Amino acid sequence: MNAFRRTSANLLGCIAAIAAAGALLAPVDASAGKVMDGIRQKGNLVCGVGQAVPGFSAPAANGDLAGIDIDFCKSMAAAVLGDATKVTYRQTSYSDRFVLLASGEIDVLVHDTTTTLNREGAQKARFTSPNYFDGYTFMVAKSLGVDSPDKLADATVCILQGSTFEVNTENFFKSRGLKYTPLVLGTWEQLDAAFFGGRCDAFGGNYGNLAGSRAAHGNASDYIIFPEFITLEPYAPAVYGGDDELFLTARWVMFALVEAERLGITQANVKEMATSSTNPEIQQLLGKTPGNGKDLGLPEDWVVKVVSAVGNYGESFERNLGKSSPLMLDRGLNALWTKGGLMYAAPLR
Amino acid sequence: MISRTRLHGLVFVATATAIVMWLSFNFSANLAARGMTIDFGFLSAPTSFPIGESLIAYSSGDTYLRALTAGLLNTIHLALSSIVLATVFGIAVGLAARIGHPLLTSAAKTYVEFTRNVPLLLILVVCATAVRGLPAPRQAWILFDGVILSSRGLYLPMPVFSGGWALGIAAVILASTTSVVWKWSLRGRSRLGSFPFASRISLTFCVAGFASLVVWICLTTSMDWPRLTAFNFRGGWSVTPEYLAMMFGLGFYTSGFIAEIVRGSLAAIPKGQSEAAASLGLSTLLSLWLVQAPQAIRLTLPPLANQYLNLIKNTTLAVLIGFPDLVSVGNTALNQTGRAIETVSIYLLIYLSLSLITSMIIRRLERRAQVVKL
Known part of the structure; x- marks a missing residue:
């Protein structure tokens, strides 16, 4: 009888352990192309960012994360969800970041990440144009x-x-x-x-x-x-391959930030420009002339939301990396192409 | 009629199989959904990264397999030296607790409580900070001639045999002939009561061989002295600060547990044994050594195996202080190739094998230490 009791106790223990393991390995909905739907559904963007990388992603004096990478996360949330605060920051190590991106734990990876062939070809990351050279x-x-x-x-x-x-x-x-x-x-x-x-x-x-x-x-x-x-x-934000909509959004948000700088649209004047500017380029960028938003599947005022949240690329640079930051970096390669740098935007039309 | 126990067994096997199949189905379905494949082909591809220290020759351009092997050897090397350190300290502290001197007992108790109650990670970080806080190479401490301690590690002069392979082969041949001749001569002795003539000749031959080998070693050996270059020391035999920190940290931490195992096993020996030893006039030390310790070993081995297994697994914390163990090298490989599942399954397989081998060795020792039933 004792042996029987022991066997059944062992059996129950084993089954419980296996069931627990099973719960951890349960199927997840990971069908390709649904990342953007997921972001919209939960009303939140999960952004993979660096752990204490000053200027890119590090806690500011008030305890919130700040940096040029954090600004890009905010821009994405502003464009997709209309609210720059709807971001969950997931601070990841350099070693883990692509694994987390591949497994769908993070929607967008903005982690002072260099674009390389292997990362796109073998690891299926899709990089936008660089946010920092x-x-x-x-x-x-x-x-x-x-x-x-x-x-x-x-x-x-x-x-x-x-x-x-x-x-x-x-x-x-x-x-x-x-x-x-x-x-x-x-x-x-x-x-x-x-x-x-x-x-x-x-x-x-x-x-x-x-x-x-x-x-x-x-x-x-x-x-x-x-x-x-x-x-x-070239550091660039990345998404996982298979969701064109999310990739295009990331790519054109980056371009919009740069284009806003070239056109002199700033955090302070964006609202006013959106209604009163007579420049056709600005009217199209800020959605007064509709079309861009529809093509990307975003609201027409997406660039207004983005620039209101973080400013244009130049403002974000100066705040996090430039002369008004502790890093005191020159624009250098990161100046606009009109000023001898490498930063450019493909035409937003 | 099938017995109830057997029925339970069958149900268990069926359930387990079903669950495993379900999990592997999910696993492959999820992989397919994310467009991921499993491919170990990267192991034969050339690497493009360095490894800080390695027991085998490695440089970038060698295969990933070789890089991982270098990491594994570092892990084994670190585990072995930490096990030796932990065991020596553990036994010493455990015995000190049983000798009965109040000062020793309380010192041992403090040691055990301290090591067991401070988190390992904290100990390792403190050790790493301590060795890194040593003076820079240009201000290094020269302890003796050629023995140098700095924030780059411990440097010692290293003997270099220029005899090379021939020397090794000669030594192996000499050692094996000696052992054969020795056995032979012993056999002869037990039969005849004295060394037979033939063995005496071969013994002389062996002694002469050893003597010439020693002379040869001395003649062909030169010392490689560490010398200061622009930044670091070059040459000699060196131990990195990370290795030292890991070895002392792991050894120190684990020795507390081992001390407790040794003390407990000794305490579990019936009092009659030590009283009997005392009545025979044995001193405390002799009673410990001759009467209690041999009996306590049987109780010590199983929990000791657990501590060794823990220590082996704890070597993975090396990644946090920069010692290139298997996981540290593997993480770099993972990042260069993006082969996460493959690399992690290699970790699993290797740590499982290391643990199984360790427990097998301990089980053998246990069998040898068992009481012989008459």
Whole structure:
């Protein structure tokens, strides 16, 4: 009798455990092309963003996340849902971000992410045009007396895992026949601690990210970031392949932000421009001349909502990365094409 | 007539099969819906990333399989050294708690309570911060000639054998002939009561062989001294701060649990045993060593296996402080290829195998330690 009781107890235990596991692995509705419907249905956009990446996605003084990537999330919510606050931010690590995008945990990935062929071809991410052009370089302490990345032979280099940085660093040192020791860590916070704690001689990263770390650290004048870019790193928002509607929205929201800057539409004047501007380009962009909204399946005033929420691209840049931010970055490559930069918008018509 | 137990068994197997089939169906349906496939082909593709430290030669351009192997060897290396450290400290503290000296007992108790009650992650972060806080290479501490401690790790002079392969082969041949000859000579001795002439000759031959091997090693060996370059030390034998932090952190944390296991097993030996030992005039130490410990080993092994398994699994925390273990290297591979499911299933398979091998070894030891029934 005892044996029987024990067997049935074991049996019940096993079944309970398997049922619990089953609940976790239950089927999810993941049919392709439905991401946009899902966003509309729940009235909320899940945005995958960085963990404490100053200038891109980091908590501001008031505790809310701020940065140029956060602004893009708000723009998307403003365009699709008419309300920039309807965003759930999901702070993800560099290693997890594409897995979360592929599994549908996040709708849009805006995570200082470089567009690469493998990420589009093999990992099915679909990138819009870049929201920030960056370049890979190194930061070192001034006290080391190194004035060029070519003099970093035998250095220990702090590198972020899950980014393009590991490959950039390897290619750089290998092509010059120099030896180095990598220290690979998963988050900016860990890298910051290791580099500023003296564990590494050089900190490999994109200029914008390095400038963010240096600004957050305080005594910025003790460190130099080499101005030579080793690679071009175009950061762009991404969605998962298979939902054209969402992809087109993301792509044209990015263009709209840039076009608004070129046309002089700002957060302050957008409402007034929408009603009183006589410029046909502005009238079409802001929906006074209808058509753009219908083509994308959005309300005609979508650009008004976007610019009211975050301003134009230039305003967003200055607030998060430019002269009115701790990072103090120049526009550089990120200036409009009319001002010698790479930022352009395809015609919004 | 089918028995009730068997009926339950059948129901269980049927239910389990159905659930597994349902799950795998969902799994493949969900994969198909997201347009994802499973493909381990990336393992033979060339990598394009570096690994900080490796026991086998690895550089970017080698295959992903080799990169993961390098990571796995780092994991095993770290696990083994941490297990040794944890066991030595654990046994020492466990014994100290049983000796009966009040100072030792309370010191051991404090040690156990501290290590067991501080989260492992915290211990590891503290260890990592501590080793990183060592002076920069240019201000390194030179402990002895050639023994250097800095924030880049511990550097020691390393002997380099230029004899190479020939030396290794010669040593293996010599060792195997010696063991054969030794057995042979012992057999001869038990039969004749003295070394037979033939074994005496071969023994002389072996001793001469060893002597010449030692001379050869000394002649062909040079020392590789660590030397300071622009940033770091180069050459010599080095241990990285991350490895040191992981080894001490894991060893320290696990030793608390092992100490408690050792103390508990000793306490479980009937009092009569130590009283009998005392009445024979054995000192506390001798009684521990000769009477209690051999009996306690049987009780120690099963929970000890658990601690070893935990320690092996805890090595995955290395990813947080930058030691390139299997998971750290695998995460990079995952990111370069986007092969998440494949990489994670490789983790599962490897940690399962490591755990099974460990428990198998411990079970063998248990069998050897069992009481022989007469």
